[in-house]
Amino acid sequence: MTERVPVLRIGDILLVSIQVDLEDQTVLDLQEDLAEQIVARAARGVVIDITAVEIVDSFVGRMLATIASISRLLDAETVVVGMRPAVAITLVELGLSLGGVRTALDLEKGLALLRRSATGAELP
Amino acid sequence: MELLSTDREKITSEWIDGVTSSLQGRISKAEVDRELRELYEALVQGLRAGGEETRGDGFSEVRALLTELSRNRARQGFTPSETAISVLALKQALEPVLRNDSAEETTAYLRLGRALDDLALYTVEVYTRTREEIISSQAAQLMELSTPVxxxxxxxxxxxxxxxxxxxxxxxxxxxxxxxxxxxxxxxxxxxxxxxxxxxxxxxxxxxxxxxxxxxxxxxxxxxxxxxxxxxxxxxxxxxxxxxxxxxxxxxxxxxxxxxxxxxxxxxxxxxx
Missing domain, CATH: 3.30.750.24 (STAS domain)
Known part of the structure; x- marks a missing residue:
């Protein structure tokens, strides 16, 4: 049994803070959990905090894009926050630009971004 | 190599003159004088202890002095030949001493010449290494300087x-x-x-x-x-x-x-x- 990443709820936003090393199974479990939770709790936004993630591979990169696509289908917007410079460089070198994923520097800015888009304000 | 020790004064002053004129006054004569006298002492001692084995232990002091000399020359912007001449000029300074044409002395001179050639090569080596160090440190500095956020x-x-x-x-x-x-x-x-x-x-x-x-x-x-x-x-x-x-x-x-x-x-x- 691998560790599961907890999915927390703040209002109508789901917060996923990844604190463990991402194994392929963990990632698949997370994808499943998140899809269920979005539907169960009628979430409008998903924040994935990867501040603690130091190592990524192409699988994790694709996972982020997949989660974003799934969430969008379920009418929730995904924001990836707290990406480290080294991780960003790695993803670029891997050729993953995470097209559909929105990003923010930290959790606070990510939440602000979701709140702005929920109120329908003009996005920066 | 008794000659080196007996005619010490004459040879060194000849040597110092040769080196000073080749450097065209960019280094003071007193400085050259000090460097070369030290080097001369070390060289005589080295020859006594280690023969012509310039890469051996007997010459460690000579090498240390030459390293310092070449480093300084490289930093001050002299050319490699101007650095090597510091050693090679000694050969020229020795010539007047060899007037009496004995075969024994000539072979000794040739052997010493070989040793000096070796040492001159050594100075060029150190010179190049120092230059490379300078270049790489400058490149690193440039890298830091040119990318401010x-x-x-x-x-x-x-x-x-x-x-x-x-x-x-x-x-x-x-x-x-x-x-x-x-x-x-x-x-x-x-x-x-x-x-x-x-x-x-x-x-x-x-x-x-x-x-x-x-x-x-x-x-x-x-x-x-x-x-x-x-x-x-x-x-x-x-x-x-x-x-x-x-x-x-x-x-x-x-x-x-x-x-x-x-x-x-x-x-x-x-x-x-």
Whole structure:
């Protein structure tokens, strides 16, 4: 049994803070959990905090894009926050630009971004 | 090599004269005098202890002195020949001593000559190594100097790039910029390439990568300072900047960044004279 990443709820936003090393199974479990939770709790936004993630591979990169696509289908917007410079460089070198994923520097800015888009304000 | 010790005074002064004239007064005679006398002592001792085995233990002091001498010469900007002459001039200084044509002395002179050639080669070696050290340390300094990340406004940082961009430098720029984004919590970054003399496909590729990486971290990146000729080159090369915001000047980019971060610029009519 691998560790599961907890999915927390703040209002109508789901917060996923990844604190463990991402194994392929963990990632698949997370994808499943998140899809269920979005539907169960009628979430409008998903924040994935990867501040603690130091190592990524192409699988994790694709996972982020997949989660974003799934969430969008379920009418929730995904924001990836707290990406480290080294991780960003790695993803670029891997050729993953995470097209559909929105990003923010930290959790606070990510939440602000979701709140702005929920109120329908003009996005920066 | 008794000659070396008996005629010491004559040979050294001859030697010092030879070296001083070759250096054309760029080093004071007193300094040359001191260096060479020390070297001479060490050389005589080395010859006594180790024969002509210049890479052996007997010559360790000679080598240490030569290392210092070559390093100093390299730092002061002398040429390799001017450094090596310091040793080779001794051969010339020895010639007048060999007037009595004995076969024994001639062979001894030749053997000493070989040893001196070896030592001269050694100085050139050290000289080159010192030069290389200087060059690499300068390159490192240049790298640090030329990639500052400056804060222009609350939430806006900029990197003015000056000089040719290569992979190594872009890597440094990229890392510094991204780290600065995290440290300052800025959401807007400006890469100013006014000082970049040429943009080729590789440089453009690097710029694009930096912009995409910044975007991944949740910041927006603007490229500014594209000069007319460079714009033409970029188009001629068929490089696509895609949806990356580009501005002609840093001022435009700053205005754009401020507007994006919600700061309004207002011009007061009455404030103008």
């Amino acid at each position: 400056v804060k222009l406004w609350e939430g806006v940082i900029a990197v003015p790039l000056v000089g040719t961009l290569d992979s190594a430098r872009t890597q440094v720029v990229m890392e510094k910029l991204l780290q600065a984004l995290v440290d300052t919590g800025s959401e807007q970054a400006i890469i100013d390439i006014t000082g970049v003399p040429a943009v080729d496909t590789q440089v453009a590729q690097h710029l694009l990568k930096t912009v995409v990486a910044a975007r991944l971290m949740g910041a927006e990146c603007t490229v500014s300072g594209i000069r007319p000729q460079i714009a033409q080159t970029i188009v001629a090369l068929g490089i696509e900047f895609g949806d990356i915001v580009t501005k002609a000047t840093l001022a435009d980019a700053l205005q754009h960044a401020l507007r994006k971060s919600g700061v309004d610029l207002v011009t007061h009519q009455d404030a103008r004279r």
